[in-house]
Amino acid sequence: MATETRHCVSGPAVPASLDLVHTLLEAVWSEHPDVLPDDRMRFELGVTEIAGNIIEHAAAPGPIDFRLAVEVFADRLEARFRDAGRRVDVDFDEATMPDAMSESGRGLALVLAVVDELSYRHDGSDNHWLVVRRRSPG
Amino acid sequence: MIELDTSQAHDVAVLRPQGRLTMVHAGDLRAAVDQAVGDGRTHVVIDLGDCEFMDSSGLGAVVGGLKQARQAGGDLRIAALQPQVMTVLQLTNLDRVLRPYGSVPEALRGD
Numbered sequence: 001m002a003t004e005t006r007h008c009v010s011g012p013a014v015p016a017s018l019d020l021v022h023t024l025l026e027a028v029w030s031e032h033p034d035v036l037p038d039d040r041m042r043f044e045l046g047v048t049e050i051a052g053n054i055i056e057h058a059a060a061p062g063p064i065d066f067r068l069a070v071e072v073f074a075d076r077l078e079a080r081f082r083d084a085g086r087r088v089d090v091d092f093d094e095a096t097m098p099d100a101m102s103e104s105g106r107g108l109a110l111v112l113a114v115v116d117e118l119s120y121r122h123d124g125s126d127n128h129w130l131v132v133r134r135r136s137p138g
Numbered sequence: 139m140i141e142l143d144t145s146q147a148h149d150v151a152v153l154r155p156q157g158r159l160t161m162v163h164a165g166d167l168r169a170a171v172d173q174a175v176g177d178g179r180t181h182v183v184i185d186l187g188d189c190e191f192m193d194s195s196g197l198g199a200v201v202g203g204l205k206q207a208r209q210a211g212g213d214l215r216i217a218a219l220q221p222q223v224m225t226v227l228q229l230t231n232l233d234r235v236l237r238p239y240g241s242v243p244e245a246l247r248g249d
Contacts, residue, residue: 015161022158022191041222048193052161100235103202106194113229 010067013059032072042114043077043133049107058085081129087122151179155189159196171203180212183245187218217245
């Protein structure tokens with residue numbers, strides 16, 4: 001199957017860069033109006049949470065950049081993040097919703113609730129995140 | 139950006155976050171609730187009619203505000219949720235703690 005155009009953005013891993021992520025996704029949706037609103041919304045939530053995770057955890061102690069590539073396929077939406085930050089300690093089994101009155105710790109559990117595939121690996125120099133949401137039948 | 143409306147009553151503050159409530163503006167919301175409660179406006183309503191997107195950081199700030207308002211003897215309510223924000227609330231099971239109101243007047247009345 002032919003791959004659709006890849007949309008990419010890179011920037012510093014700081015909170016303001018979340019706007020770059022949203023702007024990129026707006027461009028993706030305008031080029032793919034066939035992606036259903038619910039798929040867009042849930043994928044965007046998953047992608048935003050992973051971007052937030054990179055900004056919060058991988059960036060310390062020094063400033064780093066991250067790169068995001070998004071691809072729309074006939075059956076799925078894919079986002080791939082890459083950053084040169086430190087290795088992140090991730091345990092997907094531990095990613096459950098915290099108590100209602102907790103002010104943090106929901107990010108990864110939210111991602112797992114809205115995507116079909118989530119993977120993280122560190123290749124010795126870079127962190128790689130893959131976020132996949134299968135598209136709902138239109 | 140967060141608008142503050144104190145015209146409802148002496149102990150009420152209505153906060154209106156505009157656009158996306160993510161880690162970019164979560165601190166602004168915390169500061170706004172902090173100031174409102176500090177000024178004795180312990181009944182806080184967050185009008186989410188113009189908030190198109192919220193992530194876990196934004197939600198964390200809302201929960202923080204809820205705790206702060208309750209500790210001061212008041213309450214925090216959320217109103218006019220857009221579909222994305224409603225989804226986030228449901229996925230995190232917070233709709234059990236933070237009942238979504240249809241509008242600011244409904245939130246103020248509590249019905």
